[in-house]
Structures are given as structure tokens and as C-alpha cells.
Amino acid sequence: MTEQPDISLLLDGLKKHNESDLDEILLVSSKNTIKMLPMTIGQQKQLVSSLIARETAELNIDTTLGEIILENISTPQDVYSIDTPYIVLQMRANLMGGDISLTLNENDYEIDISKHIKKIHKQYNAGIDTTYDVSEGKIVINCQTPLLSRECELNRAASKYIEEKYGTTTEAVGDIYLIEIMKQIKTICIDDNQIDLKELDLETSISLINNLPYSLTKQIVKKTDDYTIS
DSSP: OOOOOOOHHHHHHHHHHHHHSOEEEEOTTTOOEEEEOOOOHHHHHHHHHHTTOGGGHHHHHHHHHHHHHHHHBOSOOOOBGGGHHHHHHHHHHHHHOSEEEEEETTEEEEEEHHHHHHHHHHHTTTOOOOEEEEEETTEEEEEEOOBHHHHHHHHHHHHHHHHHHTSSTTTTHHHHHHHHHHTTEEEEEETTEEEEGGGSOHHHHHHHHHTSOHHHHHHHHHHHHHTOOO
């Protein structure tokens, strides 16, 4: 019987190659530069696989992207959810070049990703204030753009919650809206009573957010819109 070849040395060589072939990635949240491993074929497969579960595909793709980014970062640095689109653009440009050809409604378009990356970096060249407060009367909400690790954690919990309670994201669109608002909230204080949302399970948090005055959630939505990368 022919012996199976030992591929451990080859795998070790691939690992060392990937670890030496680092990309420099800029962050919009802090204007700092981090070093990242390039995306592997296995990680691209993870992205494709995350689309299979149609019921929660939207949450799954965000979670998978976030976890790949966190796994590939080799520089100790806080990375926030707001950084994700910018990081993905840079990863795409580094992996496959800065040009994209698209056909939409029988019209052909050429997009220069590198141009958009420079525009975004200029737009956020001072970084972003990731913490802010909103208030109404005696209610004070301390908000923070979530760390990418926190967003991945909440997305995983949300996927499980939706699958168990609704089955599809279409039926759960209202709760998904509340979850997106909840991601921005760190603490809620009324008079002297303060609670950290990290201490609550997802369903309890959703119930709490559902009872907030609309004017407060409107302030949070406006703030997140200000961070939208265009």
C-alpha cells in the first residue's frame, strides 16, 4: 500500500507564507493602520457557505466577514463595525485589483475601487468619535459604535433568535431594526437606575429598546447615518 504523503510541511509553509504576506489596511474609526493576512480560499468558501441559510443570510454574511477580519488582523488594535466596509474594499483591491467591471440593465460600468478608498480616507481622515450620548428628560443613553467583535456576537445571537422565533428575516424585520439600534447602545439610565445592555439577553434587550421614546431612537439613527460610508 502506498503511504500517504505527509503534507504537514507544506501546510506549515503555506501558513508561514501567509503570515509574511501582510496587507496594510487603514481604519476609518481611528485613522490608524493595521496589518492583515490576505483572505484564503478557505475563508472565501466560508463567505459562500454563509449565504446558503437563506433565512438569516443577511446576518450571516456580516458575521462571517467580521470574523474573517478579526481572524486575519495581526496588529493589536480596536476595530469597530464602521470599519468593515472600508476594510472589505481594501481587501478586495489588494486581492483582485482596484478595478471592477459591472453590467446593470444592459449597461456596462467600470468602477475604480482605489479612487473610492482614497475618497473615504479623506472623508474620515480625523477618525470617528465612537461614543456619544442621547437624552430626553430623565432618560440618558450612552451609545458606542460597536466593536466588530461585539457586532459579530450580537449577529450570532440574532440569527439564532430569528430562526427559533420567526424562521425568516422577512417576518422578523421589525426586530432586526431594533437589534440594529441596540448594537449602538451601551447603557440606559433613568433617574439613578442604570443598566448595561451586555448584562441582558437578546430578547430582554429587544423588549427594552421597543419601549424607548421614538425621539431617542431617531437621534441614534441619525448618528449612525452620519457614519455611513458613501
